[in-house]
Amino acid sequence: MAAVRGNHHHMGIIEILGLAGSVSLLSGWRLYLTVFVTGLAMRLQWISLPENLQMLDALANPWVLGISAVGALAEFFADKILWLDSIWDTIHTLIRPLGGALLALAVVDSGDPAWQVVTFLLGGGAALMSHGAKAGARAIVNTSPEPVSNAVVSTGEDVATGGLLILAFANPVAALIVASVLLILCLFLVYKGYRLWRKIVSSGS
Numbered sequence: 001m002a003a004v005r006g007n008h009h010h011m012g013i014i015e016i017l018g019l020a021g022s023v024s025l026l027s028g029w030r031l032y033l034t035v036f037v038t039g040l041a042m043r044l045q046w047i048s049l050p051e052n053l054q055m056l057d058a059l060a061n062p063w064v065l066g067i068s069a070v071g072a073l074a075e076f077f078a079d080k081i082l083w084l085d086s087i088w089d090t091i092h093t094l095i096r097p098l099g100g101a102l103l104a105l106a107v108v109d110s111g112d113p114a115w116q117v118v119t120f121l122l123g124g125g126a127a128l129m130s131h132g133a134k135a136g137a138r139a140i141v142n143t144s145p146e147p148v149s150n151a152v153v154s155t156g157e158d159v160a161t162g163g164l165l166i167l168a169f170a171n172p173v174a175a176l177i178v179a180s181v182l183l184i185l186c187l188f189l190v191y192k193g194y195r196l197w198r199k200i201v202s203s204g205s
Contacts, residue, residue, distance in 0.1 A: 018176025020107040022168040024100035024123035025182040028130025030161040031092065031099040032071030037165045038103055039065050046169050059106060079154040082142060089135040093128075100127020126183075133186040136193025 027034040039059035058064055078088040104123025105116060134157070141153050164182075168175035 015172030015176060016108055018179050019168055019172055020104040020119060020123060021126060021179030022164065022175045022182065023107055024104040024126040025130045025179060025186065026161050026165055027100040027103050028096050028127040028132075028186075029134050029157050030072070030075060031096045031127075032068045032075050033158070033161050034103060034165060035059060035099060036065060036068040036072050037162065037169075038106065039068060041165075041169045042106075076158060079157070080151045082150050085138055085150065085154065086135070086142060089131070089138065093131065093135075096131045097124040097128040100124055100130075129190065130182065130186045133189035133193070136196075137189045139193065140196055 023034060023038060039061070043060040043065070075088065079085045101120045101124035104119050104126070108116070108119045138150075138153070141150050164178050168178050
């Protein structure tokens with residue numbers, strides 16, 4: 001795996017943005033799992049850290065790995081229970097975008113502080129948008145009378161997050177495709193959630 005370490009520095013700017021985008025979008029769905037997988041990827045040297053961001057090597061710290069693993073486990077169960085998932089989502093409205101922004105920073109190799117600020121803001125924005133899409137989609141699922149759908153949707157998110165992260169780390173081009181598809185999906189879900197909200201508001205008035 002150590003051989004892969006060097007390839008990070010040969011990535012084009014588009015591929016780096018794709019990887020940063022994938023990571024921050026996915027953290028809006030599963031922050032702890034994303035932190036855990038990213039930390040593990042750093043520890044196993046699947047991705048190398050830029051010299052100027054060695055502080056983010058903290059993600060590979062055993063304590064951080066342990067805490068994010070516990071968080072991922074808690075999120076896994078909280079997300080399967082009707083309405084508890086919505087409470088969990090509300091609590092994480094601030095946490096997920098911040099996590100997404102920091103993870104995007106961990107991926108982008110740049111000595112320019114302005115570029116780092118842009119990455120931080122875009123990463124946070126992407127995580128906030130996917131968090132909104134997830135919360136909106138879950139609100140739609142929770143209003144449906146069929147109870148299994150919640151756990152099914154949640155398990156789908158678990159599998160998709162883990163799988164897409166590993167794919168993104170393994171292949172920068174795949175990361176770009178993953179980020180693009182997630183972006184379209186999130187925009188669609190935000191739009192559908194907004195339409196549902198408008199419908200509820202108009203029927204209530």
